Amino acid sequence: MGLGAYIAVSAALFALGVVAILVRRNILYVLMGIEMILNAANINFVAFNRFNGGGLDGRMFAIFVIILAAAEAAVALAIVLNVFHLFNSVKPAEADLLRE
Amino acid sequence: MTPESHILAFDPGQDFKLLFLAFVLPLVGYVIQIFFGKKLPRKGDWLLTSGLFVTASITVLMFAKSLWAAYHGEEFRHHSGDEAGLWFHWFYSSDTVANGVPNVSAAIFYDPLGAAMLMVVGVVSFCVHLFSIGYMHGTPRYHIFFANISLFTFAMLGLVLSDNLLFLFVFWEVMGLMSYLLIGHFSHDPSSGYFHKWATKACKKAFLTTRVGDTCLLVGMVIFFWKFETFRFTELWRLSIEEIARHQALHPGEYPLWMTVGGLFIFGGTIGKSAQFPLHIWLPDAMAGPTPVSAMIHAATMVAAGVFLLGRCYPMFTPDVLSVIAATGTLTAIFAATIGTTANDIKAVLAWSTISQLGFMVAAVGLGGVVAGMFHMVTHAFFKACLFLSAGSVIHGCHHEQDMRNMGGVRKYMPVTFACMLASTIAIAGIPFFSGFYSKDLIILRAWENILGGKFSGASFFAAVGLPIAACLTAFYMFRMIFMTFSDKYRPGTVESPFAHHAHDEHGHDEHAAHGHDDHGHHAPAHAGHGHDAHAHAAKAHDTHAHDTHAKHDDHGGHGAHDEHATPHESPLPMLVALCILAFCGVFGGHFWLADPVHSLKFWEHAHTWFEESVSFQSLYGAEIGDKLAAAIAVDHHAEHSAHWVALPVSLTVASLGILIAWLIYGRGWERSQRIAGKITHSIHAIYEVVKGKYFVDETLGTAIVVDMKKKDEPRYEPDISVIGASVHFANLLSWIDRNVIDATVNLVGRTGAAIGKGSAAFDRTVVDGAVTGVGLVTQTFGSVARLFQSGRVQQYATFAVFGGLALAAWLILL
Numbered sequence: 001m002g003l004g005a006y007i008a009v010s011a012a013l014f015a016l017g018v019v020a021i022l023v024r025r026n027i028l029y030v031l032m033g034i035e036m037i038l039n040a041a042n043i044n045f046v047a048f049n050r051f052n053g054g055g056l057d058g059r060m061f062a063i064f065v066i067i068l069a070a071a072e073a074a075v076a077l078a079i080v081l082n083v084f085h086l087f088n089s090v091k092p093a094e095a096d097l098l099r100e
Numbered sequence: 101m102t103p104e105s106h107i108l109a110f111d112p113g114q115d116f117k118l119l120f121l122a123f124v125l126p127l128v129g130y131v132i133q134i135f136f137g138k139k140l141p142r143k144g145d146w147l148l149t150s151g152l153f154v155t156a157s158i159t160v161l162m163f164a165k166s167l168w169a170a171y172h173g174e175e176f177r178h179h180s181g182d183e184a185g186l187w188f189h190w191f192y193s194s195d196t197v198a199n200g201v202p203n204v205s206a207a208i209f210y211d212p213l214g215a216a217m218l219m220v221v222g223v224v225s226f227c228v229h230l231f232s233i234g235y236m237h238g239t240p241r242y243h244i245f246f247a248n249i250s251l252f253t254f255a256m257l258g259l260v261l262s263d264n265l266l267f268l269f270v271f272w273e274v275m276g277l278m279s280y281l282l283i284g285h286f287s288h289d290p291s292s293g294y295f296h297k298w299a300t301k302a303c304k305k306a307f308l309t310t311r312v313g314d315t316c317l318l319v320g321m322v323i324f325f326w327k328f329e330t331f332r333f334t335e336l337w338r339l340s341i342e343e344i345a346r347h348q349a350l351h352p353g354e355y356p357l358w359m360t361v362g363g364l365f366i367f368g369g370t371i372g373k374s375a376q377f378p379l380h381i382w383l384p385d386a387m388a389g390p391t392p393v394s395a396m397i398h399a400a401t402m403v404a405a406g407v408f409l410l411g412r413c414y415p416m417f418t419p420d421v422l423s424v425i426a427a428t429g430t431l432t433a434i435f436a437a438t439i440g441t442t443a444n445d446i447k448a449v450l451a452w453s454t455i456s457q458l459g460f461m462v463a464a465v466g467l468g469g470v471v472a473g474m475f476h477m478v479t480h481a482f483f484k485a486c487l488f489l490s491a492g493s494v495i496h497g498c499h500h501e502q503d504m505r506n507m508g509g510v511r512k513y514m515p516v517t518f519a520c521m522l523a524s525t526i527a528i529a530g531i532p533f534f535s536g537f538y539s540k541d542l543i544i545l546r547a548w549e550n551i552l553g554g555k556f557s558g559a560s561f562f563a564a565v566g567l568p569i570a571a572c573l574t575a576f577y578m579f580r581m582i583f584m585t586f587s588d589k590y591r592p593g594t595v596e597s598p599f600a601h602h603a604h605d606e607h608g609h610d611e612h613a614a615h616g617h618d619d620h621g622h623h624a625p626a627h628a629g630h631g632h633d634a635h636a637h638a639a640k641a642h643d644t645h646a647h648d649t650h651a652k653h654d655d656h657g658g659h660g661a662h663d664e665h666a667t668p669h670e671s672p673l674p675m676l677v678a679l680c681i682l683a684f685c686g687v688f689g690g691h692f693w694l695a696d697p698v699h700s701l702k703f704w705e706h707a708h709t710w711f712e713e714s715v716s717f718q719s720l721y722g723a724e725i726g727d728k729l730a731a732a733i734a735v736d737h738h739a740e741h742s743a744h745w746v747a748l749p750v751s752l753t754v755a756s757l758g759i760l761i762a763w764l765i766y767g768r769g770w771e772r773s774q775r776i777a778g779k780i781t782h783s784i785h786a787i788y789e790v791v792k793g794k795y796f797v798d799e800t801l802g803t804a805i806v807v808d809m810k811k812k813d814e815p816r817y818e819p820d821i822s823v824i825g826a827s828v829h830f831a832n833l834l835s836w837i838d839r840n841v842i843d844a845t846v847n848l849v850g851r852t853g854a855a856i857g858k859g860s861a862a863f864d865r866t867v868v869d870g871a872v873t874g875v876g877l878v879t880q881t882f883g884s885v886a887r888l889f890q891s892g893r894v895q896q897y898a899t900f901a902v903f904g905g906l907a908l909a910a911w912l913i914l915l
Contacts, residue, residue: 018902021895021898022895022898022899022902023895030895092893092894092895093893093895095894096891096892096893097892098890098892098893098894098897099890099891099892099893100892
């Protein structure tokens with residue numbers, strides 16, 4: 001299996017993530033979309049690491065991204081909770097205070 | 101005896117006071133007369149007449165002094181301010197001179213011209229006063245009449261004595277007013293019938309017509325004052341000569357245009373006052389005044405003032421102005437003389453004669469013959485005053501008939517009047533050894549000198565040909581008048597005339613019902629009781645009416661038993677005395693001037709006369725100015741000599757020719773004269789009608805006076821188109837211009853302003869406001885579009901970001 005297959009999976013995952021961010025009506029699914037994009041990036045890191053000499057640096061970046069994603073998820077869930085608290089909804093379309 | 105100590109030497113300390121006394125006496129008399137005249141015995145006539153006698157005596161004495169000075173070859177020009185410190189300060193302050201503001205001060209100026217004129221005014225006015233005692237006796241407003249002629253005299257004395265143009269103008273205007281009051285004397289007297297209506301219009305006409313000239317004079321005065329900043333004659337003469345010299349140094353042979361314009365305006369004053377064409381129209385109608393007033397206006401005062409003004413202003417006239425003056429004068433002389441031949445009213449003949457003679461004087465001044473012109477003014481004043489007073493005497497004697505066709509044969513009844521009138525007529529006709537000959541001959545001589553010497557050719561030629569014609573006509577119509585009035589038999593009622601029996605239909609004054617007897621001036625209407633037909637046959641009708649009037653004529657010594665009273669009667673003594681004085685002056689005025697007291701009475705020699713010694717350019721305007729003026733008109737000796745030999749035969753021929761024709765037509769019986777005159781007028785019918793109609797000048801100017809006796813109780817102040825027609829036409833024209841030109845301009849400006857305002861407002865509203873709101877609107881529009889993108893939805897923003905990123909990537913990759 002060549003590099004193209006990894007990139008194709010990664011690209012599909014990225015595209016799904018983007019679509020999830022843009023179109024899902026529930027803010028939790030949006031968060032999931034973000035996770036999917038991060039993971040698409042991880043696949044890329046790991047794939048390029050393997051096909052470019054097999055060092056540790058690609059894998060290290062992947063681990064950082066996973067850690068980052070965990071932290072991000074914690075912060076994001078806190079935001080989601082506040083948003084729900086504020087708007088009594090988890091729909092991102094209803095949280096439109098930026099409009100003002 | 102040294103000249104200084106001689107009794108006839110001019111003494112500034114005393115003589116200016118005498119002159120002032122002579123000048124102010126008539127004014128004092130006027131004031132007394134106005135307030136107390138009615139209460140004084142004889143209504144104050146003796147008071148004013150004796151006052152005038154003092155004035156006349158002073159003027160004669162002073163005149164003798166001027167002659168004495170001339171005889172001794174001394175300059176006779178006296179100024180009371182310079183010599184005796186007698187000033188009248190007007191608009192004066194001692195410190196304004198430095199700032200360039202001219203002062204106006206008046207003083208008495210007494211020179212040979214003034215002396216001669218003053219003497220004329222004094223003597224003629226005295227005679228008129230004396231004559232009026234008889235002529236105006238018993239008429240209403242008798243005292244007012246005396247007051248007015250007295251003030252008239254005062255004005256003329258002031259005009260003559262004035263040393264500056266402004267005061268001359270002041271007295272000039274006073275005279276205009278007095279002529280208005282005196283011509284309109286009968287307008288306050290409804291019982292004077294025809295004269296009442298005529299005078300009411302004539303005085304307005306005279307006043308308004310002369311006003312045109314006065315305005316011109318004022319403009320001319322102001323022009324000269326503007327340039328020279330002085331009104332004093334002596335200053336004006338000097339400055340004018342200097343100005344001309346300065347101008348000619350720059351432009352040889354040319355004269356300052358402004359002086360020509362100013363001079364023409366000043367001459368305009370003369371045209372009005374001295375009745376020159378075309379403003380002569382007032383003078384024949386001035387006959388509506390009482391006859392003594394006519395004598396006064398036509399001889400000594402009013403009309404002489406215009407000629408006197410020319411004499412005073414002569415150095416200020418450029419040759420162009422002089423040419424106009426000469427042409428106007430000659431035209432007037434011929435024009436009026438022709439009309440004089442057709443007039444039947446004895447006063448009208450004299451009126452036209454006056455205009456004609458004034459034309460002679462004016463023409464003389466225009467030809468450079470100031471001396472001749474002034475000489476003629478003096479001689480004419482005497483014989484014309486005598487003629488008018490004689491005519492008044494005849495009218496008085498003939499029961500207020502003025503139409504010569506109703507006279508005839510008066511010589512028998514009024515021998516003294518006849519003698520005086522004949523003497524004056526011979527004088528005016530220009531028969532040698534009578535004064536008029538010398539002055540008129542001098543004028544014709546002047547014209548021929550110009551031609552033969554090659555000066556002022558156009559106007560001079562006109563004058564040299566025209567003046568003898570006018571002189572011939574003068575002799576003709578004057579002797580026509582004499583023959584019609586005095587020869588043959590008395591023929592009352594030959595023609596219908598408005599004078600003797602006017603107003604019969606409106607006045608029934610029984611107390612005046614003195615047919616043919618009323619010596620009361622305008623009380624001729626008196627025939628009220630007679631009915632119309634009776635008037636034409638006075639001689640038959642009078643018997644039945646004589647007795648109720650008899651008491652009225654006790655004080656007229658002239659007529660005896662009342663069965664004579666339809667025939668003319670000689671006038672009372674005061675009138676005859678006045679006539680004789682004037683006749684004497686009229687006949688001998690010329691000799692008096694011409695006689696050389698050292699040598700024999702060689703008055704047929706014109707070349708070297710006493711008059712030219714005493715009144716020459718040098719004596720009139722000072723040696724320096726006089727020399728220049730004399731040089732300007734000088735001709736060579738040969739031409740002068742030839743002119744003498746032309747002028748003398750011409751004068752003699754035209755005078756005798758005129759008299760001969762008059763005798764041939766009118767001198768050989770009334771019936772024959774009517775036949776001959778009828779034939780002549782028939783053969784030149786068209787011309788005769790034009791001349792008889794006075795060339796229709798009045799009709800052209802719209803100033804003809806129509807006296808309609810059928811109209812009763814005419815309102816006195818109705819807007820009278822016929823009298824003031826010219827003024828009204830002019831005012832209408834001005835009003836039209838005002839409405840259609842000036843108002844239109846104002847309206848146009850206003851409307852233009854309004855239109856510009858409206859345009860500006862529209863621009864403001866559309867363009868300026870539009871720009872402001874437009875900017876806002878555009879911003880708003882863009883804002884409302886941009887607002888659509890700001891939904892506040894995070895996902896939407898993210899969509900934009902993603903697709904924007906994709907588009908950017910596509911752009912980077914594909915391009």
